[in-house]
Amino acid sequence: MSLLLDSLFLRAALAGLGVALAAGPLGSFVVWRRMAYFGDATAHAAILGVAIAIALEVSVFAGALVAATAMALGVSTLTARGRSTDTVLGVLSHSALALGMVVISLMTGVRVDVQALLFGEILIVQAPDLALIWGGALAVLALLWSRWTRLLTATLSPELAQASGITPRVEQLFLTLALAVTVAVAIKVVGVLLIGALLVIPAASARPFAATPEQMALGATLGAVGAVLIGLAASFQFDILAGPAVVCAAAAMFVLSALVQAVRAA
Amino acid sequence: MTDLITATGLAIRHGRSEVLHGVNFRISRGEIVTIVGPNGSGKSSLLKALIGVLQPSSGTLKRAPGLRIGYVPQQLALDPTLPMTVRRFLDLPYPTPAAAAEAALEQAGCAGLGKRQLSDLSGGQLQRVMLARALLASPDLLILDEATQGLDQRGASDFYRRIEEARRDRGCAVLMVSHDLHVVMAASDRVICLNGHICCEGHPEQVASAPEYRALFGTGTQGALALYRHAHDHDHDHDHDDHDHSHEAAE
Numbered sequence: 168m169s170l171l172l173d174s175l176f177l178r179a180a181l182a183g184l185g186v187a188l189a190a191g192p193l194g195s196f197v198v199w200r201r202m203a204y205f206g207d208a209t210a211h212a213a214i215l216g217v218a219i220a221i222a223l224e225v226s227v228f229a230g231a232l233v234a235a236t237a238m239a240l241g242v243s244t245l246t247a248r249g250r251s252t253d254t255v256l257g258v259l260s261h262s263a264l265a266l267g268m269v270v271i272s273l274m275t276g277v278r279v280d281v282q283a284l285l286f287g288e289i290l291i292v293q294a295p296d297l298a299l300i301w302g303g304a305l306a307v308l309a310l311l312w313s314r315w316t317r318l319l320t321a322t323l324s325p326e327l328a329q330a331s332g333i334t335p336r337v338e339q340l341f342l343t344l345a346l347a348v349t350v351a352v353a354i355k356v357v358g359v360l361l362i363g364a365l366l367v368i369p370a371a372s373a374r375p376f377a378a379t380p381e382q383m384a385l386g387a388t389l390g391a392v393g394a395v396l397i398g399l400a401a402s403f404q405f406d407i408l409a410g411p412a413v414v415c416a417a418a419a420m421f422v423l424s425a426l427v428q429a430v431r432a433a
Numbered sequence: 434m435t436d437l438i439t440a441t442g443l444a445i446r447h448g449r450s451e452v453l454h455g456v457n458f459r460i461s462r463g464e465i466v467t468i469v470g471p472n473g474s475g476k477s478s479l480l481k482a483l484i485g486v487l488q489p490s491s492g493t494l495k496r497a498p499g500l501r502i503g504y505v506p507q508q509l510a511l512d513p514t515l516p517m518t519v520r521r522f523l524d525l526p527y528p529t530p531a532a533a534a535e536a537a538l539e540q541a542g543c544a545g546l547g548k549r550q551l552s553d554l555s556g557g558q559l560q561r562v563m564l565a566r567a568l569l570a571s572p573d574l575l576i577l578d579e580a581t582q583g584l585d586q587r588g589a590s591d592f593y594r595r596i597e598e599a600r601r602d603r604g605c606a607v608l609m610v611s612h613d614l615h616v617v618m619a620a621s622d623r624v625i626c627l628n629g630h631i632c633c634e635g636h637p638e639q640v641a642s643a644p645e646y647r648a649l650f651g652t653g654t655q656g657a658l659a660l661y662r663h664a665h666d667h668d669h670d671h672d673h674d675d676h677d678h679s680h681e682a683a684e
Binding site: 198201324383 | 485
């Protein structure tokens with residue numbers, strides 16, 4: 168029994184750590200570029216992808232990835248034409264969520280665990296899921312690592328980037344793809360509703376302690392890892408939902424960080 | 434002379450309105466060119482088109498192959514969520530050795546600011562740091578968009594001196610938008626007067642006497658130009674302080 172529990176915890180922890188590694192640095196970009204709602208819209212679109220994938224009996228991961236990418240590219244294109252981002256995101260994000268739920272409720276003969284989809288099912292990840300999660304997370308990390316300076320310059324100022332021969336649109340595209348991959352691999356861990364939280368909260372918590380972008384990305388990664396471990400432990404201990412427990416742990420860190428900042432400022 | 438950028442028949446639209454049309458422009462190695470013009474005349478738009486931030490709606494734009502541009506924007510919209518030290522900023526996008534970074538800060542008149550956060554700098558300090566970063570790219574062309582906006586009189590003339598030094602030491606061309614008309618007149622090889630199109634251009638004195646220019650800038654500028662002529666004609670008779678003083682009197 169103890170061995171079973173251990174391997175269960177181990178698999179869940181490995182899955183959570185994989186997502187945390189990608190969520191730290193990517194989440195920092197999400198914060199710097201004010202893409203929090205963008206991340207939510209992308210995640211909500213994934214639910215529609217999952218629904219269609221189940222209906223077509225294809226890979227759920229592939230369905231989520233395709234839908235998330237389509238949404239991310241769609242939003243990028245619409246907002247680049249000068250529409251109000253806030254409104255576009257609000258319309259697309261909630262429409263995708265509602266449409267996804269409608270499609271799922273229409274499906275007969277298949278029982279979909281809606282709660283797992285919305286809030287994660289990290290405790291039942293299997294070895295193939297782990298491979299997918301780590302593969303996706305490492306791909307995102309490699310992408311961010313190899314383009315770090317370009318992404319950072321384009322984030323700081325699109326004009327300065329352009330003057331240095333960097334095309335901000337291209338960098339935005341890479342971030343968009345990284346976000347879609349992260350969403351697709353994170354569904355199992357925290358569910359579509361809480362992916363945005365795992366991206367934004369650790370990065371926001373790291374901000375007061377960072378003097379450079381790299382320190383903030385590292386701090387966000389450590390924070391995300393800590394939140395995953397604490398959340399999972401709490402989930403095992405108190406028999407609570409793992410995904411929300413992880414996000415609550417992250418939120419507690421944010422409160423702590425804000426308190427430290429307030430004390431420092433005083 | 435080699436042209437760094439050549440634009441022919443350039444037009445730029447913002448949505449439905451055309452901000453610039455029929456602009457023919459070129460800048461050569463080592464040249465200092467200043468763009469003057471009233472608000473909304475398309476000065477910044479022209480700079481952004483030359484850099485590649487704005488796509489021209491018609492016309493052709495040719496940049497010399499491998500052209501390196503150092504750009505100092507009108508202002509930098511810093512997001513408070515992005516931590517950034519001055520030193521780290523100088524590394525974007527080209528990693529810079531510590532000694533070179535120190536030298537660039539020194540040259541731009543902001544030595545010792547390396548550890549400070551960009552968001553903690555005053556407007557003038559930030560402008561200087563951006564100049565330092567632009568110089569570190571070893572640019573063929575330095576583009577400055579009202580770069581002295583946040584600076585007082587002394588700071589501005591100091592800033593222009595740094596730019597002159599950069600041209601002297603590195604041979605880079607300088608293209609700037611400026612409202613400091615008397616400084617413009619003194620420092621530029623060529624002035625372009627812009628108001629939706631190029632009204633007139635040429636040597637500073639030539640432009641200042643053009644009717645199109647007078648129509649836009651009126652008599653205030655004439656006064657500045659008279660002072661410029663005065664200072665210029667008698668340069669060898671005056672020491673540096675007198676020169677400064679006459680500029681201040683033009684305000």
